Amino acid sequence: MNISTRYSDAIHILAYLVIYAGTDLSSDTIANSVETSPIVVRRLMGKLRAANLIQTQRGVADPKLARTPDKITLLDVLHAVEPDQSVFAVDPKTNPLCIVGGNIQTVLTDVYAKATAAAQHELATTTLQMVIDQILTEQQKKEQSTL
Numbered sequence: 040m041n042i043s044t045r046y047s048d049a050i051h052i053l054a055y056l057v058i059y060a061g062t063d064l065s066s067d068t069i070a071n072s073v074e075t076s077p078i079v080v081r082r083l084m085g086k087l088r089a090a091n092l093i094q095t096q097r098g099v100a101d102p103k104l105a106r107t108p109d110k111i112t113l114l115d116v117l118h119a120v121e122p123d124q125s126v127f128a129v130d131p132k133t134n135p136l137c138i139v140g141g142n143i144q145t146v147l148t149d150v151y152a153k154a155t156a157a158a159q160h161e162l163a164t165t166t167l168q169m170v171i172d173q174i175l176t177e178q179q180k181k182e183q184s185t186l
Contacts, residue, residue, distance in 0.1 A: 043121065043124065045083060045120045045121060046116065046117055046120055046121050046124075048073050048075065048079070048080075048083055049083050049086070049087060049116050049119065049120045050113065050116055050167070050170060051072070051073050052069055052073065052080060052083055052084065052087070053087065053092065053093070053104065053108075053111065053116065053167050054167065054170055054171050054174055055069055055072055055073075056093065056102055056103065056104060057104065057108055057167070057171055058171060058174065058175070060103075063100065064100050064101055064102055065077075065100035066078075066080040066081045066084070066100070068100075083120060084102060086119050086120045087116075087119055087120070089119070090115070090118065090119030091105050091106075092104065092105055092106070092111055092115060092116065092119055093105055104167075107168070108166060108167040108168035108171055109166050109167075109168040110166070111166060111167040111168075112162060112163050112164070112165060112166055112167075113162040113163075113165045113166070113167070113170070114159060114162035114163040116167070117162055125155070126151075126154075126155065126158065127147075127151035127154065127155065129143075129144050129147045129148055129151065130143075130144070131144070
């Protein structure tokens with residue numbers, strides 16, 4: 040299974056906009072932090088803008104959050120960049136004459152639905168501000184360990 044990094048990259052971009060506010064917020068600079076191309080950053084920012092999570096002006100490298108970080112949940116970000124992406128997929132082609140193949144789809148569909156609901160609940164209660172706070176805490180730890 041090939042899992043996209045668009046979601047984590049979008050969270051990265053949003054946190055970057057807050058932590059580095061007032062500095063160069065060009066797609067080139069942000070791409071350097073994400074270690075991707077500026078084109079990928081611009082595409083993700085387009086999705087974030089379409090979802091009303093950021094505000095941008097054409098020709099001005101100064102994107103801003105459309106809401107405060109404590110009002111943006113990780114579920115909001117997920118819906119912005121991966122609206123149709125499912126974490127789990129049941130193989131629709133199994134042998135119905137086999138005990139396992141004939142029942143695995145029903146069993147896993149139920150398990151996956153519960154896991155998805157739990158994940159969505161966690162993402163809905165985790166804000167961008169919480170992620171930013173954790174990033175800054177981790178950075179403090181790194182800086183203190185080098186003293």
